[in-house]
Amino acid sequence: MASLTVHLGQAQCFLGAYPNKSPHRLSRLLVRAEKREDPNPGLGLKAVWYGAEAFGNLIGLTKPKDQQKSASDLQDVYTREEAVAAIRKDYDTNYFVSGKGEMSAYEKDCLFADPFAGFNGVDRFKKNVSNLGSLMEDIKLDLLEWTETDEALQTKWRFSAVLTLPWRPRLAASGGTTHVFSKETGRVIEHIESWDVEPAAVVKSLLRPSSRAPANSFVEFFRAVDGGDAAGAWSAATPALLKYYALPVVAVSLITKAVTGEGLPGFFLGTIEGFTYLVAFAGGATEIGKLIKRR
Incomplete structure (x- = not known):
């Protein structure tokens, strides 16, 4: 039989979760919670x-x-x-x-x-x-x-x-x-x-697709995440990373360099710029590898 002792840490947790409750109702909740294996x-x-x-x-x-x-x-x-x-x-x-x-x-x-x-x-x-x-x-x-x-x-x-x-x-x-x-x-x-x-x-x-077939890149990505396949998750994510993140930022960077002679302004943006070039290079290499494999 589960112990009915109410620990101080659990009391603090439930007092925060259920404010403005009478001591009687709180005690019932705390006892009920104590019977669960993991109340928090x-x-x-x-x-x-x-x-x-x-x-x-x-x-x-x-x-x-x-x-x-x-x-x-x-x-x-x-x-x-x-x-x-x-x-x-x-x-x-x-x-x-x-x-x-x-x-x-x-x-x-x-x-x-x-x-x-x-x-x-x-x-x-x-x-x-x-x-x-x-x-x-x-x-x-x-x-x-x-x-x-x-x-x-x-x-x-x-x-x-x-x-x-x-x-x-x-x-x-x-x-x-x-x-x-x-x-x-x-x-x-x-x-x-x-x-x-x-x-x-x-x-x-919620990370596990219900479909067995890889219907789209989202299914491929979350199936790889669920299986602990980091390489597979990266491979599934690269098309979206390139299209919606890396290539647009690289394009802005190149245009900025052509107009001002410098990259994107600021240390923080400059750091993002360098990281984005790395993502673009790695993602591009991954996509080229996929094309070669398909042939």
Whole structure:
């Protein structure tokens, strides 16, 4: 049985992740976190999470405004039967992948936590998953278990999806969600996800193309990165490096030399200039080698 001792470092981590929470709710979160093997995924994985959220917000700017009701517009008190029925309806819409669920049984400031991070607010949750969900296709969500207790609804699930990025990685995970109900309103006050896979493994899978065939240079590059093939990654990246970076900078450098008799101005730009010539030479040599090999 996992120890229920709350370490000081974990307490500091969770107090920072979940501000303005009562000691009772914090203690429950900390005990629940202690039972996980790795309650703190580290700064790197947290940076990935927040970076994904920022990327999703950029995608959201291009989408039409969501016309669903805000959490603040929904009824205040639910019976347990009403809340469970509403949550079941959300699952039918793949709510935590698509963001299409109404999530009417949740408190406006419900706590959402997963192995990466935690935050408050139904509207923020829906915005995040709908923004990133717009990048997913071939979504499959299987609901494996559905268990109701006096305080919570616990589910087990398995899902997979292909991200519509150029190298089309497949995102897959299994885990569970605990929906904790308020005794006062009957609505969900905590939505805690646990995964049966390490968060780092999920991030690594995003570098792995789902296609076996090298459909484009992105697929070739990320397949080489996933396999630890540095030479293959360089070979796949050289066309884009030459086209979008090295050759334009070299052209500007040559024009500047012809007009002023000097290279690009400044020590910093001069350093970039020298590095760019090196990249252009190495990339050109790689592309020539490919042509020779094809012949």
